Amino acid sequence: MSNIHPNFIAGDWRNGATSLENRNPSDIDDLIGIYACASEEDVRSACLEAANAQSTWYDAGPQVRSDVLNRVATGIEQRAPEIARMLAREEGKILSEATAETQRAAHVFRFFAGEALRVHGEFIASVRSGVDIEVAREPLGAVGLITPWNFPIAIPAWKVAPALAYGNSVVLKPAELTPGTAHLLARIIADAGVPAGVFNLVMGPGASVGAALVADPNIQAISFTGSVPTGRAISQHSLNGMKKVQLEMGGKNPMVILEDADLSVAVAATLNGSFFSTGQRCTASSRLIVQASIHDAFVEELTRQMLALKVGPALAAESQVGPVVSQAQLDSNLAYVALAAAEGCDVVGGERLDGSGRGYFQRPALFLGATSSMRVCQEEIFGPCASVIRVEDFDEALWVANDTPFGLSAGICTQNLRYAREFRRRVQSGMVMVNLPTAGVDYHVPFGGRKNSSFGPREQGRAAAEFYTSSKTSYLFSG
Ligand code: UN1
Numbered sequence: 001m002s003n004i005h006p007n008f009i010a011g012d013w014r015n016g017a018t019s020l021e022n023r024n025p026s027d028i029d030d031l032i033g034i035y036a037c038a039s040e041e042d043v044r045s046a047c048l049e050a051a052n053a054q055s056t057w058y059d060a061g062p063q064v065r066s067d068v069l070n071r072v073a074t075g076i077e078q079r080a081p082e083i084a085r086m087l088a089r090e091e092g093k094i095l096s097e098a099t100a101e102t103q104r105a106a107h108v109f110r111f112f113a114g115e116a117l118r119v120h121g122e123f124i125a126s127v128r129s130g131v132d133i134e135v136a137r138e139p140l141g142a143v144g145l146i147t148p149w150n151f152p153i154a155i156p157a158w159k160v161a162p163a164l165a166y167g168n169s170v171v172l173k174p175a176e177l178t179p180g181t182a183h184l185l186a187r188i189i190a191d192a193g194v195p196a197g198v199f200n201l202v203m204g205p206g207a208s209v210g211a212a213l214v215a216d217p218n219i220q221a222i223s224f225t226g227s228v229p230t231g232r233a234i235s236q237h238s239l240n241g242m243k244k245v246q247l248e249m250g251g252k253n254p255m256v257i258l259e260d261a262d263l264s265v266a267v268a269a270t271l272n273g274s275f276f277s278t279g280q281r282c283t284a285s286s287r288l289i290v291q292a293s294i295h296d297a298f299v300e301e302l303t304r305q306m307l308a309l310k311v312g313p314a315l316a317a318e319s320q321v322g323p324v325v326s327q328a329q330l331d332s333n334l335a336y337v338a339l340a341a342a343e344g345c346d347v348v349g350g351e352r353l354d355g356s357g358r359g360y361f362q363r364p365a366l367f368l369g370a371t372s373s374m375r376v377c378q379e380e381i382f383g384p385c386a387s388v389i390r391v392e393d394f395d396e397a398l399w400v401a402n403d404t405p406f407g408l409s410a411g412i413c414t415q416n417l418r419y420a421r422e423f424r425r426r427v428q429s430g431m432v433m434v435n436l437p438t439a440g441v442d443y444h445v446p447f448g449g450r451k452n453s454s455f456g457p458r459e460q461g462r463a464a465a466e467f468y469t470s471s472k473t474s475y476l477f478s479g
Contacts, residue, residue, distance in 0.1 A: 005035045005179070007042055007203055008186045010049035011196025016042055020204065022180050025092040025323040026313035026359040032090050035179040037204030043171070043212035046200035050142035050169040051218035053197030058139050058167035060195075062116045065165055068192050069113035072161075075188035076106040076153075083153060083184050088314040090180045091152050092322040092360075093277055095315055105157035105185070108443050108460075112161035115462065119166065119469075132476045137469035139167035140244060141220040144213040146206065146234070147182070148226045149175035149325055150280045150382075156182055158443070159223050160189070162464035164199065171200045171219065173210050175226075177325060179203045206230060214238060221245065223459070223467065225282075228380075228452050235455060246456035246467045248282065248448060250380040251408035253438040254401035255285035256423065258394060259293040261413035265435050267301045269413060270386070273437035275309060275364040278321055279384035280329075282453070283409045283431070283439035287377055288366075288388045289397045295390050299368065303348055306364050311353055324360040324383060333362055333383035336376055340367040340387070343374045350385060372403045380406065394419050402428045408449030409438040430454060 006013040016036035024030035038046070057065070076083065080102045087098040121136040145159040156172060163170045174182030186201040202209050206226075214222055214237045221244035224234050231247040238245040255273055257266045273285035290298050312319035324330040330352070337350035350365030362384060370377050370387035377387045391397045401410055401423075410429040414420055420434045430449035431441065441447055446463035448454040457466035 003034070005033055005183050007036050007038050007046075008190060008199070008201040009042060009046045010200065011190075014042065016204065020176055020179070022090055022178075024089050025325050026089070026315065028358045030089070032086070032180055035183065035203050038202035038209045040208070040212045043202050043209055044216060046171045046202050047142060047144070047213065047216040047218040049197035050171050050200055053195055054139065054141050054167070054169040056195060057164075057169055057198045062119065065167065066113045066116040068194055069109050069116060069161060069165060071192035072189055073106045073109035073113065075192055076102060076109065076185070079184065079188065080106070083181060085315070086180045086184055087152050088322070090178045091149060092314045092325055094319050094322045097277055098314070101151060101154045104443050105153040108154070108157040109161045111444050112165040112464075115162070115465070116165040119465070126475065130477055130479075134474050134476070136472045136474065137166070137465060138472050140468065140470055142169045142171065142218055143221045143223065143468070144216070144219040145170060145172045146210050146213065146222065146224040146226065147172065147174050149177040150277070150282075152178035152181035153185055155225050156185055158447075158460050158464075160199070162468045164194070166465060166468040168468055169198045171202060171213055173202050173204075173206070173213050176203070176205050211237075215241065217241065219243060221467070224248070231455065244456070244467065246459065248454050248459060249452060250382075250406055251282040251284065251449065251453055252287060252378065252380055252404045252406040253283060253285050253409045253411070253429070254287045254289050254404070255411040255438055256397045256401055256413065257288065257290045257294060257298050258397070258412065258414040258416065258419055259291045260415050261294065262415060262435070263294070263297060263301060266298060266413035267305060269411065269435065269437045270302055271305050271309075273411065273439050274386040275306060275321060275384045277439070278324055279364070279386075280325060280382055281439045283441065285411060285438045286381060286386050287400070287404070288386050289391055289400050290388060291397065292390055292392055299366070299388060303366060306366060307349060309364060311361050311363060313359060321364060321384060324362050327360060329383065330360040330362060333381060333385060336381045336383070336385060337365055340365075340370070340376045340385075343376060345370050345374070345376065345387065372400045378404065394422070398423060398426055405452045406449065407451040408453035409433060411436065411438040430458070
C-alpha cells in the first residue's frame with residue numbers, strides 16, 4: 001500500500017516527511033493504511049495558516065458557520081457506514097458501538113450548528129451615568145485540539161464543532177493509533193466548504209506533533225483528552241505560553257450498588273459501564289462498591305453475564321467486546337490482572353484470549369475482595385477490569401466512592417430516593433448517574449470532572465462556550 005494519507009494544512013493535502021502504519025487490533029496482519037506524520041515545520045505552517053485564516057472565518061458570521069457545521073453533520077451521516085467500519089477496524093470497538101459513536105458525532109455538529117446562531121452577550125447598566133456596558137463573547141483565535149484513540153470521531157467532533165461554531169480556527173492532532181477516522185472527518189470538513197486554513201489536520205505522535213502544537217506561539221488555547229501525565233505536561237507548557245487550557249483525563253469511576261437496588265438494573269448498568277467498549281472509556285466503572293447484603297447475589301449474576309460476553313473481532317456480528325487497542329495496552333492490562341492477584345484479590349477472568357486473527361483479545365475481569373487502598377482500586381487501568389469492594393452501608397459506600405484521586409463520573413444503583421439524592425449531592429465527581437452506567441453520556445450537556453480527571457472549563461453543550469470564547473467588556477460613553 002504505497003498510498004499515504006496526507007495531512008491537511010492550509011487547504012492542501014500534504015504528505016509529511018515520515019509516516020505511520022495503522023493496523024487493526026482485531027488482527028494486526030490487517031494493514032488499514034499508511035498515514036503521514038507532520039514534521040515540526042508542518043505543524044508551524046498549520047498553526048500560522050490557522051492564525052491567519054481565523055478572522056475571515058469569524059467575520060463570515062454565524063449563518064455561514066452554522067451552514068458549514070450542518071453540512072459536516074450531513075456528510076458524517078452520509079458516510080456513516082464507512083466511518084463506523086473504519087472506527088471499528090482501527091480502534092477495535094464493535095460495529096454497533098462504532099455506529100452509535102459516528103451518529104453521536106453528527107449530532108454534535110448539528111447541535112453546534114445551532115449554537116453558532118446563539119452566541120449571547122450581556123448588556124449591563126453602568127454605575128456611571130451616560131455609560132453603557134456590553135459583555136460580548138469573542139473567539140480565541142487559532143486553537144490546538146489533541147484527541148485520544150478511544151473515541152476517534154466523537155471527541156474530535158466535540159472539540160472541533162464548538163471551536164468552529166464560535167469562530168475559532170483549528171489545528172487537530174488525532175491519536176497516532178487512530179488517524180483513519182480523523183482523516184475521514186477531515187475530508188468531510190474540507191468538502192463542507194471550510195475556508196483554507198480554518199481547519200487543519202496534523203497527524204503523528206504526541207511527543208513530536210502534539211508537543212510542537214502546544215509550543216506554537218500562534219495557538220491561543222489547547223484542548224486535550226488523554227492521560228494524566230500528558231495532561232499535566234501540557235498544562236505546564238501551556239502556562240509557559242499563557243495559553244488557555246482544557247484537559248480531560250482519567251477516571252476511576254465508582255458504581256455503588258445498594259441492597260435495595262433492582263438487581264437486573266444494577267447488573268445491566270455495571271456490565272455496560274465496566275466492560276463495553278473493552279472498558280476503554282475514561283467514564284468506565286472500575287470500582288464496584290457493593291453493600292454486603294446484596295454482594296453475593298450481585299457478584300454471582302454479574303460474573304455469569306461477564307463470562308458469557310463474546311469477545312472477538314470488532315467487525316464480527318456476534319462480538320460483544322472487541323480487542324484491546326494495542327500490545328502496550330494489553331501488556332498493561334495483564335500486569336494489572338497479575339497485580340490484583342498479588343494484592344490479594346480473587347481474580348475472575350482477565351486472561352489473554354486467542355482470536356481468529358492475531359488480535360489483542362482479553363477476557364473481561366473482576367477483582368473480588370478488593371479494598372479501597374489497593375493500587376488496582378486507585379490507578380486507572382483503561383481496560384475491561386473492575387474491582388469489587390464490599391461495604392456495610394451507604395456512608396461507607398460514599399466514603400469509598402470519594403476515596404480516589406479522580407472525580408469524573410459516579411454511579412449509584414438504588415430505589416431509595418433519599419440515598420440517590422444524598423449521593424448526588426455528596427459524591428465528588430463532575431457527573432452522577434442514578435440507575436445508569438457511569439459511561440455513555442448525552443452529547444448536549446456539560447461533560448467533565450473534578451480532581452485529576454479534568455482541568456479548565458467543561459466540554460460539550462452550552463458550557464463549551466466557556467472554553468472556546470473569551471469575554472470582552474466594553475464601555476461606551478456617547479458624550
Ligand atoms: C462516554 O462515556 O460516553 O475518553 C464518553 C473518554 C471520555 C468520553 C466518554 N472522554 O472515555
